[in-house]
Amino acid sequence: ERKYDDIISRFQEYLRINTAQPNPDYFAAAEFILSQAKSLSLEFQVLEFVKGKPLLLLKWPGSDPTLPSILLNSHTDVVPAEPLKWSHPPFSAHLDSHGRIFARGSQDMKCVGLQYLEAIRRLKASSFRPLRSIYLSFVPDEEIGGHDGAEKFTDSDIFSSLNLGIVLDEGLASTNDKYRVFYGERSPWWLVIKATGAPGHGSKLYDNSAMENLLKSIESIRRFRASQFDLVKAGFRAEGEVVSVNMAFLKAGTPSPTGFVMNLQPSEAEAGFDIRVPPAADESALERRISEEWAPFSRNMSFEFKQRVSGRDGTGKPVLTVTDLSNPWWALLEEAVEKANAKLGKPEIFPASTDARYFRQRGLPAIGFSPMANTPILLHDHNEFLDQAEYLKGIEVYESIIKAYASYVGPGGKESSKDEL
Ligand SMILES: CSCC[C@H](NC=O)C(=O)O
């Protein structure tokens, strides 16, 4: 049908803009989003907290500006792709004969950003009028930590003035027919451990070489990794509920024009790890493990964090969005998804990091949700794709959610009575 062709074409147009880190074409993306905002008669602002990194803030004003508003967040950047390893070029948005759209960002998360807009297009066409204001933010730099994007945004006076009640942000594809939904996320700790030791002849067996010192740590880290992974494999814990540790790099050896010197034991060696810490984890116990077992001074080792985000708030409480009846937005979401003939899975902890952490740190409820069911999880992978039917279904789901959120009267209001919730 013609109507759907236009929707898919707009999605493809957004996907074709190369916003891959480390050189995203942010202005092309901004221009595209602005053209959409104008065609929908939304209010808009281009915020440039950092030069060259525009953040677009769109608004559909509600009829009662005193009520807390809704923020629909998405990031405009994507991770790089290796074009030669893809079956279709990553910025072609190729639609294959099965209806799959191949592109970097098709799952993470240009789909969501545009689904918000398409849902609003449908609501406007149906003459729906929001009670609460709806904001949409298209933010830069999520894939590199969000420091020049969501972090600056949430620190700004403009952000405080939005009077937000709820934020929606990204989730993950689901391989079954229930959408995944997230109420918290693990915190990234990027750890570099360094070993020093006496250099020596490559033939000599001696204690305390830098390599031996580092390898002892690596063995210990791998035992810990296995213990955590075993909990997941045995079904005792979900992916987001254990500490993950993966080696990101290894750096050691004495370079030579033909590679590395083979008969010299180096005096320095280091390794880097991507560690993800669940919100409820004992952060000080983990830090003790790092300093006592993984990088002990007694073994000539030192460590440094390239990133150490805490999953706790100022009072030491894990930063989580409440998922019981005390959070009306949660019940409204479940109900709205069901109204669109879809289902939500059990709330989970997001295994990686998203901009949602900045919103939650501000004390706002934030829900991670990307409506992609029966879809392989391909974010950051080769051949990332989304089925067009799944994309269109997601628009209906957001239409239902936005309608429910924007109409929510609030505690005491007629639509928040017990039987409604
Ligand atoms: C630590 S900031 C990096 C954020 C990134 N987000 C998505 O993949 C991640 O690695 O989880």
Ligand SMILES: [Zn+2]
């Ligand atoms: Zn993302």
Ligand SMILES: [Zn+2]
């Ligand atoms: Zn990503």
